[in-house]
Amino acid sequence: MSNYTISETCQENVFSHFFKNHIKSLRNFLTYKYGNEEQAEDIAQEAFIKLWQNCKDVPLEKAKSYIYTIANNSSLNVIAHQKVKLNYQKTNASNDRSNESPEFLLEEKQFKDKLLTAIENLNETQRVAFLMHRIDGKKYAEIAEELNISVKAVEKRIHIALLELRKEFKNFK
């Protein structure tokens, strides 16, 4: 049985499928963490390379925690956290309001810019948890598993993140 699962990770189609399911969220997680997409992609790639090279020893059901462990243990010699590059989706709910007044649109744009700055100013753990939820739409339990912390800890981070964001907006006003 175990032999079967072991070889499974090594099958290229199985591995590719696993890769496609997880590469984006892993890379996003690392981007939130380090604020640098290139390095995030390098580390994500490195994690998958390790998994691929050690596929015999890593059963498929453990592959996810394997790559996240590598990602969590990764560290960068980067001087400073760079700005997380985030975009707003082009096709989104706000399109419905495209017939709103220019004033409203301007206000909305300002709000969006402020929100990005505020997110940028969050500390790493809160930003990572918050963005994993908002952008990748992950459940708290999922985030907890990937960050190797408890669900309660995730909730705490999200809660504080929201408090901090609100504080930032208050400061703007």
Place this chain on the structure above:
Amino acid sequence: MEENYKLAKWLNDEMTDEELKEFQSESDYHLYEKIKLYSSELETTNFDEEKLLSKVIASKNQAPKVIPLKQNWFLRIAAVLVIGLGLYFSYNTFSATNEIAANGLKTTFSLPDNSEVVLNSGSEISYKKWNWDSNRNLNLKGEAYFKVAKGKKFEVKTDLGTVSVLGTQFDVKARKNRFDVTCFEGRVKVNYNKQEVILTKGQTVAFENNNKILFENVSETKPSWTSSEINFNKESLSNVLDEIQRQYNISINQKEIENKQLFTGKLPTNNLDVALETISSIYHLKYSKTEKSNYTFEEIK
């Protein structure tokens, strides 16, 4: 605690209607609502997943890192040399050093403290270089002349006895059963079979077969053998012939010689014919050369 994380609950749509109503009444609710809305519209930049995947897949086909042997060659040679030199030096300092003077040859050498040693033919000295200055002792087989530098106790050990000194010049001769010590400068303490004799400048002592057979003054300032002649003091004929064999690197057969007279006198060490002639005339012997460097002595009947 639950209360504390209500924002997290709300963001995840886990609030009960009651909780939600209460939260909606708060002044910040509108702001939170906007944060929730706009943050859900966020996305990261896209990237080429396929390219990354093919890179990962290809990584396995790359040969595992091989560190070429060449790279280590130099280090290996260096390591071998270092170990070799280390062994050589430790062997040199910790193991006994041997100095040998073969028959027909004399050797002069210096000890680590610059004490001088002249080895007579057919003699051997072994000593340890390590820690020599505080442990000056050496083993002697045969005869040697010492000029000892000042320092701690200097000991010459032979099979027959031990000589210990403090900065002197002396000669030690330990051949077969005969043990001769002559002091040329300073003082020498001689131990032989529980007997102890202290020699001062110009004194000589000889032991043979557990007995002190000689204790007298000499006028020489250094052993005669260091200058092309050899001095015998009440030596048996066989000892004298042994010495000649060593000095000239020849072999001598003695045929039925019963003369027990002791020999006192000098023999040259650079003229074999004179030496052999002297012995044969004193002991009334005749000698003949049987083959190259092989001589036979027999009594004249």
